[in-house]
Amino acid sequence: MSKIAPSPTEHNTAACRSSRHTRVQHVIAADETSLAELEALLSTLPLCSTGRVFIEIPDDTACTDIAVPPRMVLTWLDRSRRSGAPGTGRGCASGEALSRAVIAWADEMLCDDGDATRIHLLGGYLGTADIVEHLTGVRGIAPAHIHTPPRYGLSSPR
Template sequence: MTSADHNAAACRATRHTRVQHLIAADEHSLAELEALIATLPLCSTGRVFIEVPDDTWPTDLAVPPRMIVTWLDRSRRSGTPGTGRGCAPGAALTRAVTGWADEMLCTDDHATRVFLLGGYLGTADIVDHLTGHLGMPADGIRTPERFGLATAR
């Protein structure tokens, strides 16, 4: 489904189904993220998590009005509790996405569209959590084809 499949009148209709989106990206996938967001209907709802190295990266990202963008600054986050280490690439994104999914995804309803554009390790951990812990079908999760994860393309 693309933004071309919708118009303003359809989005305002009371019976119009709004599909929730969960999108995860990092500093290496910002162009991919912007291309994906450009295809979303104006009536899309959901959450966008973006992990970046520091606070110089966040910008205004034009998302549909019912979507929330959260920038995750790695330089301000800790690594594994008790280690004293800094946050490794992918760790903040994994924690944020899995925490949000645990709270917000209904176990009986897998209508949420998931797009994981971040690095391989974080993406693999998120896929494992969504499919293993939450029972989400792998074919409902989109990941970069280059990762070779058993998900929909």
């Protein structure tokens, strides 16, 4: 009896172990106000998902247990330990650390015009708007490929 190889896009234990399995990269951004949305999103991802999760928090007391797929990296961005805009002497404003981190990651990691990275931005409006502006204006990513809360009105209808 011959064994049928899993398809490159199928998601089950055998498929995810295959070297030919297509792994879509994710970049997910959230803040302390969107942790419930973040956990709901993460629970829908296959275990074989790869990518980065950035979470901006006011200080380290806001860290909590967040389960991410094993091939994803979780980065906590503590605003109390970061400075604001260079030369201002101000502290890091809400959304500022998140937008800087995601924009830097995108500039380094989104290299291919055919990139199938899935982008989910769940943080506050200001940081999310900055990220969307950079991704669409500088990186040339179609707004329809960026998932944001509908209440922000930042993404095009799918």
